[in-house]
Amino acid sequence: MSDKAAATIYKRVLALAGGELSADKIVSTPDEALRQAGLSKNKVNYIKNLAAAVIEKTIDFDAISKTDDDEVIRQLTALKGIGRWTAEMFLIFSLAREDLFSLGDGGLNNAINNLYGKGIALTKDEIKVITDKWQPYRSIASLYLWRSLDNK
Numbered sequence: 436m437s438d439k440a441a442a443t444i445y446k447r448v449l450a451l452a453g454g455e456l457s458a459d460k461i462v463s464t465p466d467e468a469l470r471q472a473g474l475s476k477n478k479v480n481y482i483k484n485l486a487a488a489v490i491e492k493t494i495d496f497d498a499i500s501k502t503d504d505d506e507v508i509r510q511l512t513a514l515k516g517i518g519r520w521t522a523e524m525f526l527i528f529s530l531a532r533e534d535l536f537s538l539g540d541g542g543l544n545n546a547i548n549n550l551y552g553k554g555i556a557l558t559k560d561e562i563k564v565i566t567d568k569w570q571p572y573r574s575i576a577s578l579y580l581w582r583s584l585d586n587k
Contacts, residue, residue: 440473447472461486481516488514500530527574536566536573546580 451468452460462483469479488494494514499507504526511522523537537543538559547562548555557565569576 444473448474458486458489462490477516481514484515485517504532504535527577533574534571536569536577538562540577542584543577543580546583549583550580 448464448469449456451464451472466476466479466483469482470476474482485494489496494510499510502510507526507530508519508522511517511525512519520537520539523535523539526532526535527537544556544562547565548557551557551561551565566573566576
């Protein structure tokens with residue numbers, strides 16, 4: 436999904452929630468209204484599942500922000516619809532963790548291959564060897580790698 440499409444859907448969902456998103460508002464919004472805002476059936480289910488976990492205190496975002504990366508990933512991926520990549524993006528963009536490289540991110544893999552692969556796709560193990568050298572700032576390197584793709 437493009438950034439523009441995501442922004443449009445977000446604005447529509449925000450409008451459905453009366454301008455302020457909360458777990459309660461997401462759970463109480465009819466599925467069909469969320470579908471008409473542009474969310475797929477699966478995404479509606481996943482978002483409502485996450486909102487219910489917040490309401491039921493299965494997940495506590497205040498507490499999770501003080502938790503180490505592996506535990507955040509474990510807690511988030513325990514929820515249906517949230518995979519490792521999503522959890523890693525949450526760590527980088529929401530919790531501002533500085534030392535994370537997502538081996539499952541296609542854009543990052545493309546950027547690494549552009550810089551180091553000489554036309555040949557590197558394996559995850561080869562990418563890990565390269566990115567481990569960037570500790571403790573792998574997230575920051577990731578931002579530069581994503582940016583390098585903007586001109587291509």
